[in-house]
Amino acid sequence: MGLELYLAIIMLISLILYMLTGGADFGGGVWDLFAIGARGKTQRDIIHHALAPIWEANHVWLIVIIVLLFVAFPVAFATIGTALHIPLTLMLVGIVLRGTAFVFRTYDDQSERVHLRWSRLFAIASIITPIMLGITLGAIASGTIHANPETGQVQTDFISSWFAPFPFAIGFFTLTICTLLAAVYLTLETDDTSIQDDFRLRAIIAAISVGILAGMSYLLSAEGAPLIQAGLGKSKWSIPFHIVTGLVAILGIWSIWHRYFKLARILIPIQVTLIILGWGLAQYPYLIAPNLTFSNTAAPESVLKPVLIIIIIGGLVLIPAFWYLYSVFKGRSLTK
Amino acid sequence: MEDLLAARFQMAMSLGFHIIFACVGIAMPLLMVIAEGRWLKTGDKTYLTLAKRWSKGTAIMFAVGAVSGTVLSFELGLLWPTFMAYAGPIIGMPFSLEGLAFFIEAIFLGIYLYGWERVPRKIHWLSGVMVLLGGMFSGIFVVTANAWMNTPTGFTIVDGKVTNIDPIAAMLNPSSFTQALHMTLAAFLAVAFAVAGIHAYFLRRDPNNQFHRKAFAISLCVGGVVAILQPISGDLSAKRLAKYQPIKLAAMEGQWETERGAPLRIGGIPDEEAEVTRYALEIPKALSFLANFDPNSEIMGLKDVPKENRPPVAIVHFAFQIMVACGIVMIITGILGGWLAWKKKGLPTQTWYLRLVTFCSPLGFIAIEAGWTVTEVGRQPWIIYNFMKTKDAVTSMPNLMIPFIGFTILYIFLSVVVVILLRRQIFYE
Numbered sequence: 003m004g005l006e007l008y009l010a011i012i013m014l015i016s017l018i019l020y021m022l023t024g025g026a027d028f029g030g031g032v033w034d035l036f037a038i039g040a041r042g043k044t045q046r047d048i049i050h051h052a053l054a055p056i057w058e059a060n061h062v063w064l065i066v067i068i069v070l071l072f073v074a075f076p077v078a079f080a081t082i083g084t085a086l087h088i089p090l091t092l093m094l095v096g097i098v099l100r101g102t103a104f105v106f107r108t109y110d111d112q113s114e115r116v117h118l119r120w121s122r123l124f125a126i127a128s129i130i131t132p133i134m135l136g137i138t139l140g141a142i143a144s145g146t147i148h149a150n151p152e153t154g155q156v157q158t159d160f161i162s163s164w165f166a167p168f169p170f171a172i173g174f175f176t177l178t179i180c181t182l183l184a185a186v187y188l189t190l191e192t193d194d195t196s197i198q199d200d201f202r203l204r205a206i207i208a209a210i211s212v213g214i215l216a217g218m219s220y221l222l223s224a225e226g227a228p229l230i231q232a233g234l235g236k237s238k239w240s241i242p243f244h245i246v247t248g249l250v251a252i253l254g255i256w257s258i259w260h261r262y263f264k265l266a267r268i269l270i271p272i273q274v275t276l277i278i279l280g281w282g283l284a285q286y287p288y289l290i291a292p293n294l295t296f297s298n299t300a301a302p303e304s305v306l307k308p309v310l311i312i313i314i315i316g317g318l319v320l321i322p323a324f325w326y327l328y329s330v331f332k333g334r335s336l337t338k
Numbered sequence: 339m340e341d342l343l344a345a346r347f348q349m350a351m352s353l354g355f356h357i358i359f360a361c362v363g364i365a366m367p368l369l370m371v372i373a374e375g376r377w378l379k380t381g382d383k384t385y386l387t388l389a390k391r392w393s394k395g396t397a398i399m400f401a402v403g404a405v406s407g408t409v410l411s412f413e414l415g416l417l418w419p420t421f422m423a424y425a426g427p428i429i430g431m432p433f434s435l436e437g438l439a440f441f442i443e444a445i446f447l448g449i450y451l452y453g454w455e456r457v458p459r460k461i462h463w464l465s466g467v468m469v470l471l472g473g474m475f476s477g478i479f480v481v482t483a484n485a486w487m488n489t490p491t492g493f494t495i496v497d498g499k500v501t502n503i504d505p506i507a508a509m510l511n512p513s514s515f516t517q518a519l520h521m522t523l524a525a526f527l528a529v530a531f532a533v534a535g536i537h538a539y540f541l542r543r544d545p546n547n548q549f550h551r552k553a554f555a556i557s558l559c560v561g562g563v564v565a566i567l568q569p570i571s572g573d574l575s576a577k578r579l580a581k582y583q584p585i586k587l588a589a590m591e592g593q594w595e596t597e598r599g600a601p602l603r604i605g606g607i608p609d610e611e612a613e614v615t616r617y618a619l620e621i622p623k624a625l626s627f628l629a630n631f632d633p634n635s636e637i638m639g640l641k642d643v644p645k646e647n648r649p650p651v652a653i654v655h656f657a658f659q660i661m662v663a664c665g666i667v668m669i670i671t672g673i674l675g676g677w678l679a680w681k682k683k684g685l686p687t688q689t690w691y692l693r694l695v696t697f698c699s700p701l702g703f704i705a706i707e708a709g710w711t712v713t714e715v716g717r718q719p720w721i722i723y724n725f726m727k728t729k730d731a732v733t734s735m736p737n738l739m740i741p742f743i744g745f746t747i748l749y750i751f752l753s754v755v756v757v758i759l760l761r762r763q764i765f766y767e
């Protein structure tokens with residue numbers, strides 16, 4: 003196995019961690035928008051307290067992914083930056099507005115009117131960002147970005163690869179995954195059973211939406227991302243893999259339904275992990291189908307080796323630190 | 339051409355915006371750690387209040403810095419894909435390390451800001467130290483990558499292709515140390531003076547306020563010490579430029595002719611058509627002396643390179659003068675503060691001195707913006723000095739005016755909100 007595959011695996015793990023942590027933060031933003039009625043204020047407060055200490059650290063997983071992409075697969079980075087300039091720019095606007103609106107809300111005038119205005123912005127940005135992230139990933143998977151593997155020069159236009167049904171389906175799929183994760187996590191952020199029930203209901207709706215969009219994405223992939231569809235069924239472990247994913251999903255909904263929230267908090271992240279892993283495996287060996295593979299865009303070994311060493315040493319510092327952050331602020335909801 | 343200009347404007351604007359918040363993220367933790375350390379040592383609650391108040395402003399600034407930094411990391415690919423395809427692997431080392439350092443900073447900032455009641459006091463203080471180290475090193479690594487664009491090393495070109503990449507040699511390029519040192523000191527200098535200026539303003543109205551006295555003492559001490567160190571690092575940088583980027587130095591000084599015993603020019607207007615610098619106050623042989631420790635050493639002039647390979651001279655020259663002027667005022671203010679404190683055996687709270695410090699509060703940031711203008715514009719027309727021109731690195735994406743205008747509006751909006759919110763924190767709470 004070439005060194006570049008180790009880096010690809012680390013990037014995929016980072017993407018999974020980003021979805022499980024940062025993705026849930028976006029989901030929290032979505033539920034902020036739906037926090038209306040008598041318990042709306044309490045719901046918003048819970049979402050706020052859940053996110054405040056950790057969202058910035060969670061966000062760094064995205065930076066890890068992007069840095070590893072341009073260090074290890076520079077040509078692919080150039081291609082993505084060119085062909086997907088528009089959705090990526092919109093995603094950045096979302097990232098900027100989400101983060102700043104969240105902090106501004108904390109430190110601005112605490113009157114209901116001002117608070118609500120920042121909340122709206124925070125929520126809308128939390129919706130746009132994961133959709134754009136999903137559209138980007140969907141476009142990468144679609145196999146419509148033609149590029150020169152030597153230079154990264156894009157030979158297709160700047161719109162058609164992402165402005166299509168399949169990438170949009172993946173965009174909304176990503177959004178529903180975020181909302182599902184958030185709703186499940188939030189059930190454990192409170193002892194108030196009526197609030198728990200609110201998030202339980204939201205989690206069930208989100209879980210069903212995830213199922214529907216997964217199906218839609220699969221159907222659209224026949225035309226929108228044929229290589230992925232072929233990849234999803236290409237080897238003999240494919241079918242068992244999908245069956246396991248489906249079973250975990252069903253168990254997840256079951257545990258939410260029966261209010262086994264601690265169990266759901268384990269099952270739903272596993273489901274999301276399996277979905278992303280399945281995509282990664284289906285996509286292999288392409289980084290950006292159909293021209294760019296992991297091996298033909300990889301940086302030379304003299305670059306990859308020191309980066310891997312940095313990641314290993316860095317991980318030894320980072321993972322305990324990240325864990326400590328979570329144990330300080332999420333200790334209660336993780337062990338309860 | 340218009341797209342190239344839009345891309346450059348967008349990059350410059352994004353950097354100019356981000357750098358202010360990044361510097362606050364680097365330097366405020368030092369002030370907070372000092373204040374909190376004093377509290378742990380003396381038990382004086384004023385220091386605790388101070389650390390907490392400072393941490394609020396820092397929280398706002400850090401968030402804006404984190405998201406605007408994310409924008410920059412993407413913009414490298416959105417605007418300069420050819421550059422990244424070429425340089426990404428070579429400068430990947432400092433960027434990977436930067437990612438790591440920033441991660442550490444973000445993790446411990448969460449603990450610092452929200453963990454007052456949740457972690458033991460010592461751990462809390464140590465978290466502050468980790469934020470400081472994470473911020474400082476992430477700044478150093480990013481500057482290292484920029485230094486490589488100025489003095490690229492660690493690779494060879496065979497048949498137009500990058501080969502023999504040595505990422506460590508690239509990271510330790512000739513400009514890395516001087517640039518990283520100058521920038522890190524600048525961050526502490528700018529932030530310490532900005533903070534000292536704000537507290538000086540309040541001390542003028544309420545001279546015996548213990549809170550503001552302590553805040554003023556800490557920030558002025560940090561600012562004063564760094565102000566005295568900064569010219570040394572500036573001198574080191576100039577000597578590096580004389581050796582490795584003589585054309586940038588020539589543009590900074592408005593030096594057109596290659597000559598021995600070149601003068602140092604104060605002020606003056608470079609005329610790029612006539613290739614002369616007019617109306618400058620010239621100190622004979624001073625440039626040769628400063629650049630090489632030898633008043634008769636040779637300094638390369640702009641005329642030595644063809645016109646298309648020269649940076650825009652006037653912008654670089656003016657920006658350099660602004661940076662130096664701001665620096666000199668802060669150095670004088672720092673030395674004066676030390677002298678007054680020594681004479682008075684106490685905090686220098688004379689009204690005129692407080693006024694002076696308040697006047698200084700924006701100067702460090704102005705100097706940073708001007709200094710980056712010198713570095714970046716002075717490197718033009720190259721994106722990688724002597725290897726790749728900026729115009730060859732830009733994306734093929736059309737209509738780049740649209741994202742440029744979009745991000746400009748977004749950042750103006752954020753700037754206004756940040757100013758309003760900081761005023762709230764400073765004046766009303």
